[in-house]
Structures are given as C-alpha cells and as structure tokens.
Amino acid sequence: MQxxxxxxxxxxxxxxxxxxxxxxxxxxxxxxxxxxGVHPDGSRWHMTFAEALYFMSYTATTIGFGEVPQTFTPAQxxxxxxxxxxxxxxxxxxxxxxxxxxxxxxFRGALSAARVTRAIRALREPFYLICGFGETGLLVGRALDRxxxxxxxxxxxxxxxxxxxxxxxxxxxxxxxxxxxxxATLLRAGLARSNCQGVLALTNDDQANLxxxxxxxxxxxxxxxxxxxxxxxxxxxxxxFGTDQVVNPFALFGSYLALALAAPASYRLASWLTALPxxxxxxxxxxxQGHWVVCGYGRFGREVVKAFRDQGLDVCIVxxxxxxxxxxxxxxxxxxxxxxxxxxxIRDAVGIVAGTxxxxxxxxxxxxxxxxxxxxxxxVRQNLQSSTPLFDxxxxxxxxxxxxxxxxxxxxxxxxPRLKEFLEFARIQDDEWAERVLERLSGVMGNEVxxxxxxxxxxxxxxxxxxxxxxxxxxxxxEDLLRDPGDRERPLQILPLARFRAGALLALPETREEIRAxxxxxxxxTPPARSAQRIVLRNANTCRYVxxxxxxxxxWIWQTIRGRSGAGGKRSA
Amino acid sequence: xxxxxxxxxxxxxxAATLNFGFVYGDIGNPLFxxxxxxFAALVVNIVATLIKLGDRTHVGAIHLAASLVAVIxxxxxxxxxxxxxxxxxxNLISGGSMAGIVSLAAGALLANLVSVTxxxxxxxxxxx
Numbered sequence: 129m130q131x132x133x134x135x136x137x138x139x140x141x142x143x144x145x146x147x148x149x150x151x152x153x154x155x156x157x158x159x160x161x162x163x164x165g166v167h168p169d170g171s172r173w174h175m176t177f178a179e180a181l182y183f184m185s186y187t188a189t190t191i192g193f194g195e196v197p198q199t200f201t202p203a204q205x206x207x208x209x210x211x212x213x214x215x216x217x218x219x220x221x222x223x224x225x226x227x228x229x230x231x232x233x234x235f236r237g238a239l240s241a242a243r244v245t246r247a248i249r250a251l252r253e254p255f256y257l258i259c260g261f262g263e264t265g266l267l268v269g270r271a272l273d274r275x276x277x278x279x280x281x282x283x284x285x286x287x288x289x290x291x292x293x294x295x296x297x298x299x300x301x302x303x304x305x306x307x308x309x310x311x312a313t314l315l316r317a318g319l320a321r322s323n324c325q326g327v328l329a330l331t332n333d334d335q336a337n338l339x340x341x342x343x344x345x346x347x348x349x350x351x352x353x354x355x356x357x358x359x360x361x362x363x364x365x366x367x368x369f370g371t372d373q374v375v376n377p378f379a380l381f382g383s384y385l386a387l388a389l390a391a392p393a394s395y396r397l398a399s400w401l402t403a404l405p406x407x408x409x410x411x412x413x414x415x416x417q418g419h420w421v422v423c424g425y426g427r428f429g430r431e432v433v434k435a436f437r438d439q440g441l442d443v444c445i446v447x448x449x450x451x452x453x454x455x456x457x458x459x460x461x462x463x464x465x466x467x468x469x470x471x472x473x474i475r476d477a478v479g480i481v482a483g484t485x486x487x488x489x490x491x492x493x494x495x496x497x498x499x500x501x502x503x504x505x506x507x508v509r510q511n512l513q514s515s516t517p518l519f520d521x522x523x524x525x526x527x528x529x530x531x532x533x534x535x536x537x538x539x540x541x542x543x544x545p546r547l548k549e550f551l552e553f554a555r556i557q558d559d560e561w562a563e564r565v566l567e568r569l570s571g572v573m574g575n576e577v578x579x580x581x582x583x584x585x586x587x588x589x590x591x592x593x594x595x596x597x598x599x600x601x602x603x604x605x606x607e608d609l610l611r612d613p614g615d616r617e618r619p620l621q622i623l624p625l626a627r628f629r630a631g632a633l634l635a636l637p638e639t640r641e642e643i644r645a646x647x648x649x650x651x652x653x654t655p656p657a658r659s660a661q662r663i664v665l666r667n668a669n670t671c672r673y674v675x676x677x678x679x680x681x682x683x684w685i686w687q688t689i690r691g692r693s694g695a696g697g698k699r700s701a
Numbered sequence: 702x703x704x705x706x707x708x709x710x711x712x713x714x715x716a717a718t719l720n721f722g723f724v725y726g727d728i729g730n731p732l733f734x735x736x737x738x739x740f741a742a743l744v745v746n747i748v749a750t751l752i753k754l755g756d757r758t759h760v761g762a763i764h765l766a767a768s769l770v771a772v773i774x775x776x777x778x779x780x781x782x783x784x785x786x787x788x789x790x791x792n793l794i795s796g797g798s799m800a801g802i803v804s805l806a807a808g809a810l811l812a813n814l815v816s817v818t819x820x821x822x823x824x825x826x827x828x829x
Contacts, residue, residue: 153744177779
C-alpha cells in the first residue's frame with residue numbers, strides 16, 4: 129500500500145467530524161452576524177463575517193481569547209453559550225475519531241506497511257532479501273549485519289516482524305509482514321529493485337521456499353536465489369528451474385561426512401574455509417572407520433547411512449519403523465534404552481549417530497550409548513537452537529545443527545562468490561593436495577579462521593591496480609598485491625587461493641604470476657591485511673609505492689613542478 | 702436510490718447554484734452581490750470538498766481537485782472582502798473591490814461547473 133492511500137484512508141474516516149465542525153462554525157457565524165448588538169448610546173451594530181469567524185475560532189477551540197468588540201446583549205450571550213457547547217461536542221467528536229483511528233488495526237497495518245515500503249525505497253545500498261526470519265534467517269541476518277551488508281526481511285509471522293525491531297543490529301532492517309509464497313509480498317519487499325542483490329528463501333516450509341524461488345526466477349531472473357530445501361524432491365525441483373544454490377542441510381552434512389571419512393584433510397580445509405571468520409578453528413577429529421549405529425532413519429538418517437555405505441562401512445539402523453533395506457541390518461526401537469543399542473552391536477561399534485527429529489531423544493540416545501561404550505564417536509543432531517546449552521554440556525564429537533549449516537553455506541556464497549568454485553575444485557583433489565593447502569594456510573593464519581574475499585581487477589573495485597597495468601604499462605604481479613602499504617618489503621598475512629581468468633580456475637597461483645584486467649582473485653587472510661590490500665588496490669599513490677618503492681607526488685602542484693602531471697592523480701580509498 | 706448519492710449530488714449542485722447566484726449581476730455593483738449568498742457558497746463548497754474525500758478512483762480525484770480549486774478561489778475572495786475598505790452609510794465596499802471578489806468567485810463557479818459536468822457524465826455512463 130502506498131503512502132498517499134494511508135492519508136486518504138485517514139481523511140475518509142475523518143470526513144464526518146470535519147463536516148460536523150464546518151456546519152457548527154457556519155451556524156454559529158450566521159447567528160453572530162444576524163443578532164444585533166447595542167452600543168452604550170443605544171445605536172445598534174452588527175458583527176461582520178470576518179469578526180464572527182474570528183470570534184468563533186477562538187471560542188470554538190476553547191482558547192477563550194477575551195477580545196470582544198462590544199459588550200454583548202443577553203440574546204447574543206445566549207447564542208454564544210449554545211455555540212460553545214455545540215463546538216466542544218464537535219471537537220470531541222473529531223478527537224475521538226482520530227484516536228479511534230490510530231487504535232484501528234487496519235489503519236495501523238496500513239501505516240506500518242507504508243513506512244516499510246518507504247524504507248525499502250530509500251535503500252540505496254545493495255541489499256539481500258531474506259524470506260523467513262526463523263532460526264536460520266536470524267543467523268544469516270546477524271552475520272550479514274556484522275559484515276555491514278543491508279538486508280530486508282519477509283516473514284509470515286507478525287510476532288517475528290515485531291522482534292526484528294528489538295534485535296541489537298547495527299542497521300535498521302525493513303521487515304515486511306507477508307507470505308513469501310505470494311509474488312506481491314516479494315515485490316513489496318523490493319525484489320524488482322536494481323540494488324536487490326539476491327534472495328534467500330529460508331522459511332521452514334519447503335513449498336514456500338519453492339514458490340519464492342520460482343517467483344524470483346520469473347520476476348527478476350538475474351538475481352541469484354539461495355533456497356533451503358529439507359527434502360530431496362524439493363531440492364531437485366528447485367534445481368530444475370535454475371535456483372542458484374539449493375541448501376539441503378541433511379544432504380550437505382552427508383556429503384561432509386563422506387568427505388571426512390574419505391579425505392580428512394580435504395574435509396578440514398573445507399570446514400576451515402567455511403567457518404565463521406574471527407573464531408578459532410577447532411581441529412575436529414575425523415570420524416573413525418568401522419561399525420556404526422544410526423538411530424532414526426528419517427531425512428537425516430538416510431543421508432548419513434548413504435554416506436557410510438558409500439565409504440563401504442558397516443551400518444546398523446535403529447528405528448521404530450524398522451526399515452527393510454537390502455544389505456543393512458535394522459533393529460526396531462528408538463535407541464533411548466540400552467537393549468536395542470546392544471542388539472545393534474553398540475559394544476563393538478566405533479560410533480553412533482543420534483539423528484531423530486527430537487532433541488531430548490537424541491541426547492538420551494547419545495548418553496545411553498556412551499554409558500554402554502565409552503569410546504564411541506558421537507554424532508548428534510540438534511534440531512532447535514534453544515537446546516544449545518544441553519548440547520554444549522554433552523559435548524558430542526560432532527553436533528549437527530541444520531540452521532547453522534544452512535547459514536554458513538549461504539554466507540559463504542554471499543560473501544565470496546568464487547569460494548564455491550574453489551571448494552568444488554578442492555573436493556576433487558587428493559588428500560595430499562589439501563594437506564599442502566592447509567599447511568600454507570596455517571602458516572599465514574595460525575589457528576585463526578581466515579576472512580575470505582574475492583578481488584575483481586575492474587575499474588570499480590581496484591582502480592589503482594588497473595590503472596597501473598593499463599595506463600602506465602607497469603607489470604603487476606600477485607606478489608605486489610601482497611605487500612604491506614607501510615613497508616613494501618614486508619608481506620601481508622594473505623594467501624592467494626585462486627585466480628579466475630576467462631572462466632578458468634588456477635588454484636594456489638604462484639606469487640610471480642602477472643595480473644591482468646578482468647582477473648578475479650580469491651584471497652584468504654586476516655581482516656587488517658584485507659583492508660591494507662584494499663588501499664593498495666584503490667589508492668594510486670599507495671599502489672605506486674608498493675609497485676616501485678617511490679612515493680609519487682600526490683598534489684597537482686607537486687606533479688606540475690616535477691613535470692609529471694597526471695601520472696599519479698590522487699584517488700582516495 | 703442511494704442516500705449517499707443524493708447527498709453527494711445535492712451538495713455539488715448546491716455549491717454550483719449558490720456560486721452562480723452570487724456571481725450573477727453587474728460585476729462592479731455591490732448591490733447585486735449578496736454577502737449571505739457568498740457565505741453560504743463558501744460553506745457549502747467546503748462541505749462538498751469534505752464529502753469527496755476518500756474516493757480512490759480517478760474520477761474521484763478529479764472531483765476532489767475541482768472542489769479544492771473552487772474552495773481556494775472562494776477563500777481568496779473572502780480574504781479580499783475582509784480587507785476591502787468600507788464606504789458610505791450602508792457599509793458597502795467599493796465597486797472596484799466588488800469586481801475583484803466577483804471575478805474570483807466566477808473562477809470558482811467554473812470549477813463548480815466542472816464538478817457538475819463530471820457528476821452528470823458519470824451518472825450517464827453508469828446508467829443505473
């Protein structure tokens with residue numbers, strides 16, 4: 129709803145009282161003009177319309193300004209008494225209607241909708257559209273906020289929309305109350321705007337995510353869509369019409385598990401690169417090879433069993449449904465008691481997966497299993513963010529939280545668009561290669577989780593470096609981009625992960641590689657190193673110093689004196 | 702028959718007729734232009750404007766615009782009357798001031814005629 133229609137809506141409700149007040153004024157003025165007054169000398173006088181309007185204005189508004197042209201006659205006083213009462217009733221009617229209107233749900237809804245629409249229209253920065261602001265949406269939102277990226281929220285739950293205002297975020301988040309399945313809601317949230325960077329469909333309803341992804345495909349085809357899908361069918365459906373990234377947390381976890389079993393170093397590399405920056409990277413123990421017990425054969429259990437089977441491991445399923453699968457032993461039960469676990473071979477097992485959709489059941493399974501066999505490797509599925517204290521206390525080897533997995537995946541894609549390609553490349557390399565990358569990464573970062581960023585060599589993102597290459601014909605190597613702008617002999621804490629040139633990926637490029645216009649570079653490093661590099665890329669003077677070791681004259685006067693006008697035009701970062 | 706339509710048509714027509722009645726006559730002669738009629742025209746025009754509020758159709762918007770024009774013209778005329786010097790025993794204003802007031806009111810009349818025209822056209826088109 130637009131802002132002007134809110135005004136119209138308000139005026140329509142006020143029509144009655146306003147007409148009443150005009151009528152009261154008109155009648156009062158007529159009476160005042162008609163009734164004759166008497167001068168002390170006995171001559172008669174009449175008020176003019178101007179005087180009558182003036183008198184009415186200060187009387188009817190209860191201001192009671194005492195300027196009366198002449199002393200009134202009894203007849204005039206009687207009339208004034210009548211119009212005072214009439215006008216007070218008129219004002220009370222008006223004020224009452226205004227108050228009732230501001231309490232009216234429909235009117236308030238229209239007001240806040242108009243406010244949100246205005247806020248979205250006023251957004252000048254690029255923003256993301258988050259559909260569904262539950263646990264996952266909140267995680268993504270908070271991380272985007274820390275990165276300084278703007279976003280707009282769509283949620284079907286009015287209470288969540290209210291909560292958005294109470295979050296301690298650095299930015300004002302426009303929150304649209306509406307159904308993400310309806311295209312009108314998405315358009316209201318700014319889907320068609322040119323600064324909308326992409327859409328994240330993260331509601332807890334697969335069908336809603338599907339509808340939102342489809343709407344984006346048709347209404348704004350150039351925008352990337354990241355959608356959450358809890359089932360393989362919806363995932364396949366989404367992928368069929370070109371959803372850019374479908375995040376199925378269970379399938380994703382399954383593939384990580386398979387990777388961790390097959391290639392521990394590759395797994396470590398992948399999880400290090402997708403962890404949230406600024407935190408310490410914990411070295412997770414790789415899951416051992418051997419007999420596994422999987423409790424709960426739902427969407428999660430299926431993926432886990434598939435991962436184990438693909439690695440040729442022996443699995444036993446414990447599930448109340450007792451699924452009959454070829455080549456896999458299964459036991460009826462939930463696994464919360466020792467009996468079915470023992471029947472499933474827990475005593476000789478190397479690990480247990482507690483993967484039902486109930487947090488208390490999962491914890492109960494894991495505790496029971498550990499009592500029977502202390503050395504078990506435990507993988508526990510956590511469904512609700514609110515259970516975190518319990519899971520922290522239990523301290524499983526791996527805690528699988530769907531919302532965190534989805535959020536991490538989304539953020540990795542948003543923050544560094546090229547990271548996904550690098551990770552896919554890394555996944556098909558052998559473990560020794562990953563070991564080598566890990567070694568170099570920890571040489572730069574220690575145990576810190578690195579920040580990852582991509583640098584396109586374009587006029588917008590790196591004008592100084594591009595100018596040096598294109599206009600001045602200097603040779604810029606990758607090594608130059610890793611020099612400290614304060615002292616060029618000192619390297620920055622940055623590891624170049626990949627270079628993309630004409631669609632081809634070169635992993636771990638040598639530092640003597642030259643850069644060219646249009647290259648895309650993917651780096652990992654510390655946040656201070658990143659901002660230092662940004663200065664080199666954008667400030668022509670700093671760039672010149674880093675490349676040649678000499679300070680170029682920055683001002684126009686010095687440039688003219690040295691006769692090198694235009695050679696080093698100042699461009700601030 | 703719809704009471705809302707009756708009230709609506711009544712005020713629009715009354716605004717136009719009162720306005721016409723005031724304007725009718727020698728433009729410079731104060732005796733031809735009744736101040737009561739002017740007051741009534743102003744009040745009825747304001748009410749007509751308020752009645753038109755809240756209609757979101759295109760025709761409604763033109764209706765409202767025409768009424769706003771009429772009210773602004775009449776208010777300007779009223780201000781002129783407030784400040785006009787009074788001469789003679791009958792408290793009449795000068796012929797020059799009257800001409801100014803009447804010409805402003807005549808402008809308002811034009812806007813009111815537009816309102817009436819829209820009303821008639823709209824009614825004819827609907828044929829109900």
